[in-house]
Amino acid sequence: MTSTTFVQSNNNNIIEGIGNTPLIELKSFSTDKVKIFAKLEWFNPFGSVKDRAALWMIKDAEERKILKKDKSIIIEPTSGNTGIALTGIASHLGYKVEIVIPEKVSEETKNILRKLGATLHETSDDLCPRVGAGTDQSIALAYAISKPRPDTYYMPNQYDNDSNYLAHYQSTGPEIWKQTHGKVTHFFTGCGTGGTITGTGTYLKEKDDNIQVVAIQAQKNHLLQGLRNFEESAKPDLFLRREKVVDEWYTATNEKSFEMVKTLAEKENILVGPSSGSVMASMYDHIKNHNEGIFVGIFADDGRKFQSLYLQQNLFSAEEYNKYLTNCRLLPSLIYQ
Numbered sequence: 001m002t003s004t005t006f007v008q009s010n011n012n013n014i015i016e017g018i019g020n021t022p023l024i025e026l027k028s029f030s031t032d033k034v035k036i037f038a039k040l041e042w043f044n045p046f047g048s049v050k051d052r053a054a055l056w057m058i059k060d061a062e063e064r065k066i067l068k069k070d071k072s073i074i075i076e077p078t079s080g081n082t083g084i085a086l087t088g089i090a091s092h093l094g095y096k097v098e099i100v101i102p103e104k105v106s107e108e109t110k111n112i113l114r115k116l117g118a119t120l121h122e123t124s125d126d127l128c129p130r131v132g133a134g135t136d137q138s139i140a141l142a143y144a145i146s147k148p149r150p151d152t153y154y155m156p157n158q159y160d161n162d163s164n165y166l167a168h169y170q171s172t173g174p175e176i177w178k179q180t181h182g183k184v185t186h187f188f189t190g191c192g193t194g195g196t197i198t199g200t201g202t203y204l205k206e207k208d209d210n211i212q213v214v215a216i217q218a219q220k221n222h223l224l225q226g227l228r229n230f231e232e233s234a235k236p237d238l239f240l241r242r243e244k245v246v247d248e249w250y251t252a253t254n255e256k257s258f259e260m261v262k263t264l265a266e267k268e269n270i271l272v273g274p275s276s277g278s279v280m281a282s283m284y285d286h287i288k289n290h291n292e293g294i295f296v297g298i299f300a301d302d303g304r305k306f307q308s309l310y311l312q313q314n315l316f317s318a319e320e321y322n323k324y325l326t327n328c329r330l331l332p333s334l335i336y337q
């Protein structure tokens with residue numbers, strides 16, 4: 001088994017830099033029999049796993065001639081990463097972007113979006129008390145803006161767009177299969193729209209039906225940006241269509257996820273986003289029940305968007321955060337320049 005070295009992809013062509021992210025072994029967690037690997041999705045040019053879905057959705061709309069250069073506005077409800085990816089890719093290709101976003105998303109995320117050129121529409125739980133989770137309100141608002149103006153607006157709708165699934169079926173899945181030389185036994189990922197789990201999980205199971213697919217949801221009332229709790233918030237249609245790919249569910253608590261964020265910084269020298277802490281918590285809990293295996297978890301984004309959250313949660317002091325920021329293996333990603 002080889003783990004990819006930390007080489008920055010050639011971003012002269014930004015679009016070509018999407019995918020082929022490194023898979024690294026987390027040696028402080030691996031045991032003699034169970035090897036733990038993380039796929040570092042923040043190596044994508046716009047900093048997260050969502051670059052893949054955004055690219056596939058935009059390309060699909062271009063192929064279907066829905067988008068017109070310098071005229072179309074892409075509008076999307078998102079808790080951050082899809083918005084960042086869509087804005088980065090769309091600006092590169094000559095489209096404007098408007099993002100509908102729950103106001104509780106971190107300020108760092110919103111600032112990145114504004115800097116990349118997106119217009120933000122914020123939704124608040126107070127305005128929409130019935131659902132409360134934010135994202136569902138964002139979907140409704142994005143529809144309200146875009147539906148009456150089909151000549152101007154295009155809403156990819158990651159929650160129901162099969163290109164989101166296909167992105168992972170055609171890229172994340174094959175990469176993991178290749179990087180583990182077909183030896184992966186368990187696949188772990190957090191779930192937002194369900195694109196990552198259904199696309200990657202379907203591909204891997206087609207290769208080897210014994211591969212176990214573990215879906216991670218957040219606890220209720222959570223602080224784990226990018227994840228959902230599926231009692232609080234409905235499962236998206238995209239997910240429902242291929243839900244049977246999931247073998248097992250794991251519910252990540254804020255507490256365990258943040259604890260793992262800290263452990264990963266201390267022991268593995270990586271500063272991850274909260275949802276990677278959730279994935280790590282799930283892999284860690286599974287180690288004791290398995291005598292052998294090759295576990296692969298998706299680490300969807302890094303910790304650079306979460307300084308305010310981490311300090312507010314007393315996870316790190318400002319000095320610690322800066323130390324990890326300096327020492328950790330992070331890329332000088334486009335979105336932090």
Ligand SMILES: Cc1ncc(COP(=O)(O)O)c(C=O)c1O
Pocket residue numbers: 048049050081189190191192193194195196197225226227273275276298300301
């Ligand atoms: C920050 C973040 N964004 C997105 C995702 C994946 O979401 P989706 O189910 O929409 O593919 C995850 C999953 O871990 C995540 O942590």
